[in-house]
Amino acid sequence: MDLEFSCLKPEEIPIVVSLHITNLGNTLNAKLGRNHLSFLYLKMIEDPDSTVYIVKKKGKIIGAASATLNSNNLKAYIRREYPKKLLPEIIFKNLIRFDLLLKYFQFRRTEKAVLFNKKRIYPTLTTILIDENTTGGGVGKSLILKVEDFFSRRGVDSYKLAIQKKNKNAWGFYMNSGFKMAEQQTRHSFLLIKKIQHNKSI
Numbered sequence: 001m002d003l004e005f006s007c008l009k010p011e012e013i014p015i016v017v018s019l020h021i022t023n024l025g026n027t028l029n030a031k032l033g034r035n036h037l038s039f040l041y042l043k044m045i046e047d048p049d050s051t052v053y054i055v056k057k058k059g060k061i062i063g064a065a066s067a068t069l070n071s072n073n074l075k076a077y078i079r080r081e082y083p084k085k086l087l088p089e090i091i092f093k094n095l096i097r098f099d100l101l102l103k104y105f106q107f108r109r110t111e112k113a114v115l116f117n118k119k120r121i122y123p124t125l126t127t128i129l130i131d132e133n134t135t136g137g138g139v140g141k142s143l144i145l146k147v148e149d150f151f152s153r154r155g156v157d158s159y160k161l162a163i164q165k166k167n168k169n170a171w172g173f174y175m176n177s178g179f180k181m182a183e184q185q186t187r188h189s190f191l192l193i194k195k196i197q198h199n200k201s202i
């Protein structure tokens with residue numbers, strides 16, 4: 001397949017945000033809206049300890065994956081930088097939607113480091129999403145390898161991710177891609193962990 005990988009550029013954020021809302025519309029960040037998501041992607045591009053990869057097919061963006069060396073540091077950075085003009089919208093959405101507030105507290109727990117083989121694991125795959133018309137063609141796996149290359153170059157050998165219990169499709173993908181169950185975080189979510197195989201080609 002003719003795939004082209006690159007780091008997300010600011011002008012490409014609207015397309016990735018649309019993909020995110022279509023494919024991960026049930027997540028807290030997607031529910032908090034387009035402006036909120038755009039800001040998160042922008043900060044991840046700017047943060048030297050984070051990255052966002054995109055994949056294009058015939059020039060069209062068909063997938064994205066984001067990762068960070070430490071999700072707690074990333075969150076603190078985003079909080080510090082969060083634009084005041086977006087706050088009323090976020091507060092209002094949380095006030096009228098109790099389920100969002102609940103998701104927020106559940107989400108906080110999935111950000112913590114996970115203890116694995118007596119080591120605390122902070123590096124995190126924060127998002128992976130592929131255009132629903134392209135799934136099943138190996139694109140997700142290629143993006144995972146890109147993220148692992150980013151981690152390897154920074155001396156990371158294991159990383160984590162949070163998954164919703166009901167996301168059966170992603171479970172199959174992660175189990176097939178070498179992830180293992182680390183711990184249950186909330187009633188509805190788990191943390192998975194993966195040790196990077198350093199000899200994989202990118």
Ligand SMILES: CC(C)(COP(=O)(O)OP(=O)(O)OC[C@H]1O[C@@H](n2cnc3c(N)ncnc32)[C@H](O)[C@@H]1OP(=O)(O)O)[C@@H](O)C(=O)NCCC(=O)NCCS
Nearest residue numbers: 023128129130135136137138139140141169170172173176
């Ligand atoms: C999950 C997702 C990223 C997978 O991407 P993808 O491009 O379809 O996956 P790939 O084609 O690269 O699959 C890689 C391997 O996993 C396997 N796989 C993928 N989905 C699977 C499933 N549901 N069950 C079992 N195996 C699965 C593939 O067969 C393939 O195996 P192989 O390497 O032995 O051939 C994609 O479906 C997606 O974006 N889903 C919506 C967003 C989402 O849920 N993201 C995860 C949030 S935690």
